[in-house]
Amino acid sequence: MQRIIFHVDMDAFFAAIEQRDNPKLRGKPVIVGGTGKRGVVATASYEARVFGVGSAMPSIQAKERCPHGIFVPPRMSVYGQVSKEIMQIFGHFSPLVEPLSIDEAFLDLSGTEKLFGPPQKTAKRLQEEVFKATKLTCSVGIAENKFLAKLCSEMNKPKGITNFLFSNIPEKLKPLPLNKLWGVGPKTLKKLNALNLKTFGDIQRSDEETMVEHFGAHGQKLFHLAYGRDEREVTPGEGQKSIGSEMTLSEDIQGTKEVTKYIRRQCNEVAKELRKKGLRGRGVRVKIRYTQGFITKTTQKTLESGLQDSTSIFDIAKQLLARLDLNKPMRLVGVTAFELTQEQEQGQMSLLDKNSKQERREKLEALSDKIEAKFGKGVMLPPGA
Amino acid sequence: MKFTTQSSELTKALFRVQGIADKKSTMPILAHVLIEASNAGELRLSATDLEVGLTGNYSAEVKKPGSIAVHARHLYDILKSLPDGDVDFEVTDNHWIKITSGKSNFKLVGMTGDDFPNLPSHTETDIFKIPSDDLAQMIERTIFCVSSDDNRHNLSGVYCEVRDQKTLRLVATDGHRLAFTEKNFTNELPFEDGVIVPKKGFQELRRVLQDNDAVETVELGFTNNSGFLRADNVTLTTRLIEGQFPDYQQVIPKDSGEEIRISKSKLGQALKRVSLLSQGKSYGVRFQFNDNTLELVAEDPELGNAHESIEVAYQGEPLTIGFNARYIMEVLGLISEESICLELTDDLSPGIIQPLEEKGFLTVIMPMRI
Numbered sequence A: 001m002q003r004i005i006f007h008v009d010m011d012a013f014f015a016a017i018e019q020r021d022n023p024k025l026r027g028k029p030v031i032v033g034g035t036g037k038r039g040v041v042a043t044a045s046y047e048a049r050v051f052g053v054g055s056a057m058p059s060i061q062a063k064e065r066c067p068h069g070i071f072v073p074p075r076m077s078v079y080g081q082v083s084k085e086i087m088q089i090f091g092h093f094s095p096l097v098e099p100l101s102i103d104e105a106f107l108d109l110s111g112t113e114k115l116f117g118p119p120q121k122t123a124k125r126l127q128e129e130v131f132k133a134t135k136l137t138c139s140v141g142i143a144e145n146k147f148l149a150k151l152c153s154e155m156n157k158p159k160g161i162t163n164f165l166f167s168n169i170p171e172k173l174k175p176l177p178l179n180k181l182w183g184v185g186p187k188t189l190k191k192l193n194a195l196n197l198k199t200f201g202d203i204q205r206s207d208e209e210t211m212v213e214h215f216g217a218h219g220q221k222l223f224h225l226a227y228g229r230d231e232r233e234v235t236p237g238e239g240q241k242s243i244g245s246e247m248t249l250s251e252d253i254q255g256t257k258e259v260t261k262y263i264r265r266q267c268n269e270v271a272k273e274l275r276k277k278g279l280r281g282r283g284v285r286v287k288i289r290y291t292q293g294f295i296t297k298t299t300q301k302t303l304e305s306g307l308q309d310s311t312s313i314f315d316i317a318k319q320l321l322a323r324l325d326l327n328k329p330m331r332l333v334g335v336t337a338f339e340l341t342q343e344q345e346q347g348q349m350s351l352l353d354k355n356s357k358q359e360r361r362e363k364l365e366a367l368s369d370k371i372e373a374k375f376g377k378g379v380m381l382p383p384g385a
Numbered sequence B: 001m002k003f004t005t006q007s008s009e010l011t012k013a014l015f016r017v018q019g020i021a022d023k024k025s026t027m028p029i030l031a032h033v034l035i036e037a038s039n040a041g042e043l044r045l046s047a048t049d050l051e052v053g054l055t056g057n058y059s060a061e062v063k064k065p066g067s068i069a070v071h072a073r074h075l076y077d078i079l080k081s082l083p084d085g086d087v088d089f090e091v092t093d094n095h096w097i098k099i100t101s102g103k104s105n106f107k108l109v110g111m112t113g114d115d116f117p118n119l120p121s122h123t124e125t126d127i128f129k130i131p132s133d134d135l136a137q138m139i140e141r142t143i144f145c146v147s148s149d150d151n152r153h154n155l156s157g158v159y160c161e162v163r164d165q166k167t168l169r170l171v172a173t174d175g176h177r178l179a180f181t182e183k184n185f186t187n188e189l190p191f192e193d194g195v196i197v198p199k200k201g202f203q204e205l206r207r208v209l210q211d212n213d214a215v216e217t218v219e220l221g222f223t224n225n226s227g228f229l230r231a232d233n234v235t236l237t238t239r240l241i242e243g244q245f246p247d248y249q250q251v252i253p254k255d256s257g258e259e260i261r262i263s264k265s266k267l268g269q270a271l272k273r274v275s276l277l278s279q280g281k282s283y284g285v286r287f288q289f290n291d292n293t294l295e296l297v298a299e300d301p302e303l304g305n306a307h308e309s310i311e312v313a314y315q316g317e318p319l320t321i322g323f324n325a326r327y328i329m330e331v332l333g334l335i336s337e338e339s340i341c342l343e344l345t346d347d348l349s350p351g352i353i354q355p356l357e358e359k360g361f362l363t364v365i366m367p368m369r370i
Helices: A013-021 A059-065 A076-093 A119-134 A146-153 A169-173 A186-194 A200-205 A208-226 A256-277 A310-321 A357-375 B007-017 B072-081 B132-143 B199-210 B264-277 B325-332
Strands: A005-010 A030-033 A041-044 A070-072 A097-101 A104-108 A138-143 A161-163 A242-253 A279-290 A296-307 A330-342 B002-006 B032-038 B042-048 B052-059 B061-064 B066-071 B086-092 B096-101 B104-109 B127-131 B157-163 B167-173 B177-184 B195-198 B217-222 B226-231 B234-239 B258-263 B284-290 B293-300 B304-311 B319-324 B339-344 B351-355 B361-365
Touching: A005 A076, A005 A119, A005 A146, A013 A030, A013 A041, A013 A076, A030 A059, A041 A059, A076 A097, A076 A104, A076 A119, A104 A146, A119 A138, A119 A161, A138 A146, A146 A161, A169 A200, A186 A208, A200 A208, A242 A256, A242 A279, A256 A279, A256 A310, A256 A330, A256 A357, A279 A310, A296 A310, A296 A330, A310 A330, A310 A357, B002 B007, B007 B042, B007 B052, B007 B072, B007 B086, B032 B061, B032 B072, B052 B199, B066 B072, B072 B104, B127 B132, B132 B157, B132 B167, B132 B177, B132 B199, B132 B217, B157 B199, B195 B199, B195 B234, B199 B226, B199 B234, B258 B264, B264 B284, B264 B293, B264 B304, B264 B325, B264 B339, B319 B325, B325 B351, B325 B361
Parallel strands: A030 A070, A138 A161
Antiparallel strands: A005 A104, A005 A138, A030 A041, A097 A104, A242 A330, A279 A296, A279 A330, B002 B061, B002 B086, B032 B042, B032 B066, B042 B052, B052 B234, B086 B096, B096 B104, B127 B217, B157 B167, B157 B195, B167 B177, B177 B361, B217 B226, B226 B234, B258 B339, B284 B293, B284 B319, B293 B304, B339 B351, B351 B361
């Protein structure tokens, strides 16, 4: 059976959301990103891209190129919410959805022609559903594998549908420059250029042995990709890997007491999120960033079983803080729970830890969640919050 | 040092210390066995891993007393390859050992016996004697529940205590199940506080008892931090585990639930078959009780499922509960009677398994969520 893979990529995602939510921004060059000295561009609207503004460009440079551009600070929580919505819509088309980032995903639609009709039509419908629900547009690449789908989705942006389901793929790829090849970064590109390889066609004309000789196993992969061959499956995401809370402070802090105050609050937030999602964290990580030199330190611990209550997480976080030098000014503190596991694992129940402290704390905090849900935030506060 | 002994006698003595001589230790001397020959015609072999130490006395024709430490494994491999008969031992300069048997000659490098760590002696301790068969059975009935989790140090041994100076109690738990056994003895047991004997200490004692049927009584003694066990010519010393053993009486349910009489052999065989299809070899098996029938069910989404029903005496409300079949099968193997009694309250509470008639042995097992 022929594989049919979609790569769906939202068009200027962050900027489009800002324009949607604020009519005054529509039709204008919008640049989402930090405006401070150290700020960079996250996304630029198509109106701004005309002036050569692109992602990851320092904001100062963007301002030079597009002086009348409107800078908007990013609202990550809003984007995250919209991202969830669109991923859900993708889920209507296939159970095999592999999110690549906040605004793009692979969908495996092999064998769905009977259900949805030809892929071209399905892509159109997907665009319509996304637009109906979010008022945002996206571009779709259709091909028989992930690499080609991603390659072609960006060819007709915005609102494009590019279909690469034809037979003479290698021929079509020949003129493309090698920075379009998956897994080629600046370093590899330099090395490739030194070997006088500049296009897909150049690699096609070389041979597998030469590529392996110069680039090892990676070379073999590049050789096959240059012919448009890619066997990787669409693997639905393994879910969230960590839940964290961190904060860049408006003013520097210093000393154990000060840091502990913030950490306690962050443990509450992390624990609440874990409970909301029905997860437990087996690992706890604490992160601080010193103002001087912008040096970030993290320290972490992995436990035997997962935690879900803020007091237990805080106990571990305190142990971790003791390993760090807290007597220098800090500009950021954070706590993360990682190695997340499902709440109720199938398995052996414990004979000895039935009424452990942890279990009692969990019950207490779950109860406090319920009370908050009924009477509003802040009616129940854990110690130190 | 120079002596002559029987190869079979020495092979047996060396076999006993193989489990103790510590090959993985960073201290090379611990992989060695200490051989001491005395003027009284006695040969003493000792080994230790600093947790458990074993000393055995054997007879030999001693021509020149002395001591030497020899690599336990190498010496054992040599001895067991020799034919029955006399073996001559001689220590020459620089701790070389000459081993001669018939026309075979070996020269093995050793270490000075002075470097060997001292084993604690127990001359001052009250000791008590109990029949070795009884102790062996009590160890057998608890040691399988000892935890192998390094983080739960206090569970890594068998808890021993004496009640009313007559009753010896042994308890072990790994946090999922708990085994309890007790026995009354006619002689007085002069010992009060509970101690935790490391698994290895009892394991090695069991080994000594197993390869020596002639031993009828075992002597036991405890000090604050070490235990002492003697069977015939072998003395075992073991460090005791520091820490608090959990309150086992709290764990053993007091309110008796539904008591269900089941055939041991039928249950054991059925579990063996059904658990073949338990999920991911977890041994998770569902026990479904309903009107004098117990149906055992195992399912693996990738393999398939297995069902088997057994007649039992059950008239209560239908009850479904999951157990690790391996835990149950291990207990069944330690019960001599044909009928067992399984006591259950509900699917979230621990179950109790014990022989139908015999008193003094029970296992508490926590259910599985299946």
